[in-house]
Amino acid sequence: MSDTGEDRRPARPGRRNVVRGIGLAAGGLLAAGAGFATEQAWRRDDPPTPASAASVDSWQPPDRQVDVVWSVDTRRRLVALTFDDGPMAKWTPQALDALDEAKVPATFFMVGSRLVRNARLVEGRLGRHEIGNHTWKHDDLSKLSLAHAYRSIHRTHEAIQQVTGRTPRLLRPPWGRLGGTTLHVAAQHGYDIALWSLLVQDLRLGREPSEMVSAVVDNARPGTIVLAHDVGAPSREAAIERLPAMIRGLRGRGFDFVTVSQLRRAAL
Template sequence: MSGNHLFQQLRKKWRFVALALTAAAISFIVGALMPGNQQGSNNPATARVQVQNLNQFLTVNPSAKQVADDRTAFNVDRTVEKLLTVLESKEKLLTFVPPEQFQATTVFEGKVKNSEKVIALTVDDGPWPETTEQMLDIFQQNDVKATFFWIGKSIENSPEIARRVVARGHAIGNHTWHHWYDPMDAATAADEIDRTAKLIYETTGVKTTFFRPPGGVLNNGLAKYAKQQNYAVVMWSVTSADTDPRAQPSAFVNNVLKGAKPGAIVLMHDGGGDRSRTVKALPEMIAGLKKQGYRFVTIPELLEIQGQSAA
């Protein structure tokens, strides 16, 4: 066998090995990104790393890159392109940014047409053991998406629950690290919001510029800093009053059903204490709103609808 022929045979075998390794890498990433795969759905940051690893593999292995570039040999480049498209879609879903006209503003309700019977349920102070999970089940059973405003320390205590909320498709907002009400200097306000934003991203892959000040206090430095960072400061127009220690769950339901109107933002809580009464009230609250003809939207969706209505 001539040296040239032997070289050609070895070259073909190496191309086959490179192809197999590339296919294996892609198969691994596809498995991680496909719907229903817990790793892919609960930790998108991992999926991003996997795609980066594949690109690095193709870069440092010239033969594999040659195969990837050869559409007739193996359509690696197109597959990677599709994977990146899926990844970009996941990234968009995990980034909650208000429309430009709502950035650096305070929102109390969505200004929509009366015929647009949409309402946004918001949940503060979690994620919280048991309560958040129970509410997630109720939301899923009723095909409802809500907006959760998280406290940094609560995420620190219950990261798995936080990931579960995101995996279920709910929107996320920032509710500071400590839930302090008192006036604070600019550095403290920045730390309260930035530290929480960092942990939200590190835990769930979510980036959000929706903010709710603890207790709805707008003059203690937090809202000012949030607006400087182009957050939308989200308040509420209807409260369930579920922090009232003397009230029965039926009172929470009545408060919401009486106060409901198109574009309303409803306040309730899943954390900060025993919220079992809120959990008990939630199914009846949802049923009553549906009976009134309401459709449930997240805060990002509500502001998109308002923006479209104004156009």
């Protein structure tokens, strides 16, 4: 399981920050827009990769669309803080302490195997927070077969239900890497995909801690989804330590905090 350097590349939102039903309509577009000859060439030149190697015979389109969300269009000054890769000793409790102190809800995208191992760290502490699925072992879903992606996501889904008593509704693929299989499994579990629009940089870039805080505070917009980590290299600890300063700064700009699902309900 590697966390070092993960999630360092922020997703780059395009003009639209939500892609509805991504991937699920691709076959139809191809057939309708590109023509038969092109489609045949595509099939010949691009044989199934492991991520799309589900048997053609067994392929059934899911019965539900999947949204991919980087941020939310809203006029309300709301932001969603998110924390990936926990729960882990020290970091996760420290983040929870800071959030409790400020009465700020957040969304934790948890790694299933860690949640099972470290359940006691979060038991009874998740009241105001949302929990999302971040795969079983921080897996690169873009490289997994349908069966493997299903196992990784489903085991984590069950672990979250077991430990927290809640059914997660959001999946965040590690590193933001998506395969078609991911979308398929997400649809099967009733998930939408939550990416991010603002990354809390760590100090490896040689920044001063105050710059790290102001980079978040100054760049937040209504509907921003902020990505931080409650696990990782020691340099990332600085972000958790400065969480109270970030919260103060964002409040100073008139922002209020919500979970990702609450933010989506505030969409225009």
